[in-house]
Structures are given as structure tokens and as C-alpha cells.
Amino acid sequence: MxxxxxxxxxxxxxxxxxxxxxxxxxxxxxxxxxxxxxxxxxxxxxxxxxxxxxxxxxxxxxxxxxxxxxxxxxxxxxxxxxxxxxxxxxxxxxxxxxxxxxxxxxxxxxxxxxxxxxxxxxxxxxxxxxxxxxxxxxxxxxxxxxxNVDAFGYNTDAIDKGMAYATESWSWLLDARYAGRVGLLADPAIGVIDAALAAQAAGLMEFGDLGNLSITEIDALVRLLIAKKKAGHFGAFWSSVDEAVAQMRSGKVVIESLWSPGVVALKAAGVPVRTAAPKEGYRAxxxxxxxxxxxxxxxxxxxxxxxxxxxxxxxxxxxxxxxxxxxxxxxxxRHLTAAEWEYWFLGKPAREDLANPYGQTVVRAGEARNGGSYWDRVSHIRVWNSTMDEHNYLVRRWQDFLRA
The missing domain is CATH 3.40.190.10 (Periplasmic binding protein-like II)
Incomplete structure (x- = not known):
């Protein structure tokens, strides 16, 4: 470094x-x-x-x-x-x-x-x-x-690799094939957007503005999520990257809301995790x-x-x-090697193994970052993290979901 x-x-x-x-x-x-x-x-x-x-x-x-x-x-x-x-x-x-x-x-x-x-x-x-x-x-x-742009990560030993912007979809978070092995972020402001993206992609709901849900939309989404939770669909919830990593490493989940450091940590641990490039677009x-x-x-x-x-x-x-x-x-x-710049920013296959900030190998030679270059990935932003007009109401209803 x-x-x-x-x-x-x-x-x-x-x-x-x-x-x-x-x-x-x-x-x-x-x-x-x-x-x-x-x-x-x-x-x-x-x-x-x-x-x-x-x-x-x-x-x-x-x-x-x-x-x-x-x-x-x-x-x-x-x-x-x-x-x-x-x-x-x-x-x-x-x-x-x-x-x-x-x-x-x-x-x-x-x-x-x-x-x-x-x-x-x-x-x-x-x-x-x-x-x-x-x-x-x-x-x-x-x-x-x-x-960054976020989506979800999935274990390719358990779920077949999809195609960026073509078959990978937020709907996978609500897919019955993965029931009991799905993880969600517990943070209400961010977790609710992941859930809304999934519900809309699955054809279960429509939203006027994913970044600013109405009370009616919040209530309908929470009812859907509570029903899924009571049916055993969600295997875990996480509040920190360490929790998300532990849940996938243990096999408790095979697909979950996941941030980039979690993906890097899982790869360093040998878990074959892939960050989706959803056809519906990213949450940024x-x-x-x-x-x-x-x-x-x-x-x-x-x-x-x-x-x-x-x-x-x-x-x-x-x-x-x-x-x-x-x-x-x-x-x-100026502070990255040519191989690092090409992989992380240009979306090219790594010409050599690459390390994280702690010196652990997290990218193998030949791998390419799913979703392409920086410019490609940010051109697929569907919604930004948001504090909604009904934020306080959302927090209360999200807690209803987590406690259900």
C-alpha cells in the first residue's frame, strides 16, 4: 500500500x-x-x-x-x-x-x-x-x-450467478426459493428502501416515489413484510457489517442486503459472494x-x-x-496501482490478485467487478438513501415489523 x-x-x-x-x-x-x-x-x-x-x-x-x-x-x-x-x-x-x-x-x-x-x-x-x-x-x-451504489449480495454456491442488469433482481430478496435464508438491514431508513425495491420488483406493490413513501405505502409494505416474517422468510437482520458477514459466513443466510466492506470481508474469508447489479437499478x-x-x-x-x-x-x-x-x-x-485502478474504477478484470486495506487478498486475478466501471454503475441509480417526510412514522412501523 x-x-x-x-x-x-x-x-x-x-x-x-x-x-x-x-x-x-x-x-x-x-x-x-x-x-x-x-x-x-x-x-x-x-x-x-x-x-x-x-x-x-x-x-x-x-x-x-x-x-x-x-x-x-x-x-x-x-x-x-x-x-x-x-x-x-x-x-x-x-x-x-x-x-x-x-x-x-x-x-x-x-x-x-x-x-x-x-x-x-x-x-x-x-x-x-x-x-x-x-x-x-x-x-x-x-x-x-x-x-457507492448498493444492492444485495448472494452466495454463488447456493444461488446460480445472474447477469448484471439483465436477470439479477431485487425481487430475489422475496423469492420463496430462498425462504428462511434471507437477511435484511435493520436500519429503518435504508432497510425499508431495500424492501420496497424488492416488493416492487416482485410485482407485489407499486410506489409513487421510492425515496419518499406515503403513510399508506408504508403500512401496506409493513403488512407484507410482517406476513413474510411470520411465514419464516427472513433468516436474520443486521445492524453492522460485522453482523452481516457473520450471518453469511455461518450459512444462516445465502442472500442479504450487503455493503461493499461486507463483500470484501467475505471474499477474504473465502466465501463466494457476489454483489448483484439489479436490473431495476441500485440504491445509492x-x-x-x-x-x-x-x-x-x-x-x-x-x-x-x-x-x-x-x-x-x-x-x-x-x-x-x-x-x-x-x-x-x-x-x-496516484495512490493505486494500475491493476487496482483498472479493477475498482474501470471495471476491468484484475490483472493480478488484489488486497483490501488490511493486506488480505479479496480479488483474484481474472475477476471483474459486477456492474462494470464507476461510471456505468452510478448511471444505474434507481433511488438514493433518504430521510422521508414520514420518517418518524416509518421508524415506528419498521419496529413493528422487527418485533413481529
Whole structure:
């Protein structure tokens, strides 16, 4: 693994060492990131790693307990309206011009659909009246960073390989052939979208907007899911990537909602898992870095340096080795081997074995990433992770489902 190049610290004006408290999830808050950022920036980092639901709750209820909030755009409006975060000033982001059009305009190629739901561009900019909008301004609610397109993973020893964008389908999550061996994500805001995609793909329901279900749609979907659960269809639910990995490694499930680090970990363990490229399109998410409303002075200067460090190339390369993308791909290319760049971003067959950030082999020579290149995959976004208008109602009904 290539090491990071040094990053200057123009915003830290005083001597001595400071500590930044970073609140987020295991998606990005991993030890290689913490160690290298400390070495490059000369600051200490204190990571608080929670699942998505509890990270959001902590940000809103304990705004004094973090300096940087490392989360997802679909959580930003709640954090913003609660007063937990402050705007990011674009002029202090050195590589803002390199942040790509998926973040700024909703798609990488002209004519590609943006997708339903909370696409980052729909709530990226802070207007003079403090509302969030896609109307450009000199302030943003958070810095666009790590992102990906998600679907489900399946064990190819138990389920025959499908064809990307042709036969692989979200409906498989509700297919009776896999009854008792299906896993779902427990997070209500994300799990419900996976379930809705599956129900619609199976022809069991239709939705007006997958990113913003109505009360009637939520009730109908929950009734369907409860009936499936009582019939023994779902074998497990997970709240962390480690749980998802353990469930598939044990054989408890053979198909489940699955994020890229889970796929990488399963491959490292020798489990033949494949990430689907559903013909209905992906559920996408976009991570971001926000500043606590309480941070100021030297600590805020250090936080801006941390945000800039994330766009410097090396962190994006670490994320790429987990199957993730970042909003500034070009600097990342300098920190990947040619074989890594070709596999992870261009969608080409690996010319050699490739490792994850921990040095474990996760890709064998000759393998190609299902769904193709970065540009191909993000052109198939059906819906973005979202906080729906009826979010509180959804959470209550989702708990009804999990308790049934």
C-alpha cells in the first residue's frame, strides 16, 4: 500500500497538538484512516464509531460531543435543522473544483437519471435564508466524500450467478426459493428502501416515489413484510457489517442486503459472494463530512484540514480497496496501482490478485467487478438513501415489523 503524501496545514495557526473528535460509522472510521491522518496532519483523532441510527441520534442530541460528523447526506437535513452542524465554507476546500458532478449535479454523464430520493445535490448548498437547496452558493451543508451504489449480495454456491442488469433482481430478496435464508438491514431508513425495491420488483406493490413513501405505502409494505416474517422468510437482520458477514459466513443466510466492506470481508474469508447489479437499478448513498455547530477557533481550523486531507488521494485509495468511490477520483489514481485502478474504477478484470486495506487478498486475478466501471454503475441509480417526510412514522412501523 502506498503511503500518503504530506498535507500542509494552512489553517492551524498555533503550536501544539490538538484532538479532533470524529463521530460516524464503521463505513469510513477505520484504523488505517485514523493512523495516517494523525501522521500527516499532526493532530490526534478520537473516533466514535456507531451504527447509522445511533450516530444520527448522538449528533442531534449531543452536539457538544463531536467536532466532525462523518455521515451520509440523507441524515444531513435532520442534523442541520436541529442546529447540530454549521456550514462548510467552500473557499476553505482546496480541491473543491475537483469534486465531481455526481455530487454537484446529480450524475456523471449528461442525460443519466439522478434517481429518486435524497441525492446529495438536492440538499448540498446552504442558501442565504439557511435553507438547503441545489441552488449553488458559497456554503455547503457538508463536504461530499465517500459513496457507492448498493444492492444485495448472494452466495454463488447456493444461488446460480445472474447477469448484471439483465436477470439479477431485487425481487430475489422475496423469492420463496430462498425462504428462511434471507437477511435484511435493520436500519429503518435504508432497510425499508431495500424492501420496497424488492416488493416492487416482485410485482407485489407499486410506489409513487421510492425515496419518499406515503403513510399508506408504508403500512401496506409493513403488512407484507410482517406476513413474510411470520411465514419464516427472513433468516436474520443486521445492524453492522460485522453482523452481516457473520450471518453469511455461518450459512444462516445465502442472500442479504450487503455493503461493499461486507463483500470484501467475505471474499477474504473465502466465501463466494457476489454483489448483484439489479436490473431495476441500485440504491445509492453518499457520505459527507460536516462540522459541529459548536466547533470554533483552532479546533475548526484543524477540522478543515481534516476535511481537505480526505480529498488528498490517499484516503480515497484506502476506500477504493473496500469497494468505495470518492468525490475526487483523480488524486486517488496516484495512490493505486494500475491493476487496482483498472479493477475498482474501470471495471476491468484484475490483472493480478488484489488486497483490501488490511493486506488480505479479496480479488483474484481474472475477476471483474459486477456492474462494470464507476461510471456505468452510478448511471444505474434507481433511488438514493433518504430521510422521508414520514420518517418518524416509518421508524415506528419498521419496529413493528422487527418485533413481529
Amino acid at each position: 502506498q503511503r500518503s503524501t504530506s498535507v500542509s496545514a494552512p489553517f492551524i495557526q498555533t503550536s501544539g497538538r490538538t484532538t479532533l473528535r470524529i463521530l460516524g460509522t464503521s463505513v469510513t472510521l477505520i484504523e488505517p484512516i485514523r493512523a495516517q491522518a494523525q501522521a500527516d496532519l499532526g493532530i490526534d483523532l478520537d473516533f466514535t464509531v456507531l451504527d447509522g441510527v445511533n450516530a444520527q441520534l448522538s449528533a442531534v442530541t449531543k452536539p457538544n460531543a463531536f467536532d466532525v460528523y462523518d455521515q451520509w447526506f440523507h441524515n444531513m437535513e435532520i442534523a442541520w435543522t436541529s442546529g447540530a452542524i454549521q456550514p462548510v465554507e467552500i473557499e476553505r476546500i482546496a480541491q473543491w473544483d475537483l469534486v465531481n458532478d455526481l455530487s454537484k449535479h446529480g450524475s456523471l454523464r449528461p442525460g443519466d437519471p439522478i434517481g429518486q430520493g435524497d441525492a446529495p445535490v438536492r440538499q448540498l448548498y446552504v442558501r442565504p435564508d439557511s435553507r438547503l437547496s441545489w441552488q449553488q452558493s458559497d456554503r455547503i451543508v457538508a463536504l461530499p466524500c465517500v459513496h 448513498w453518499h457520505g459527507c463530512l460536516a462540522l459541529s455547530a459548536r466547533i470554533s477557533g483552532r479546533a475548526r481550523d484543524a477540522a478543515y484540514e481534516y476535511l481537505n486531507w480526505w480529498l488528498s488521494g490517499w484516503p480515497g485509495a484506502v476506500m477504493a480497496r473496500q469497494g468505495y468511490y470518492i468525490s475526487v477520483p483523480e488524486p486517488v489514481k
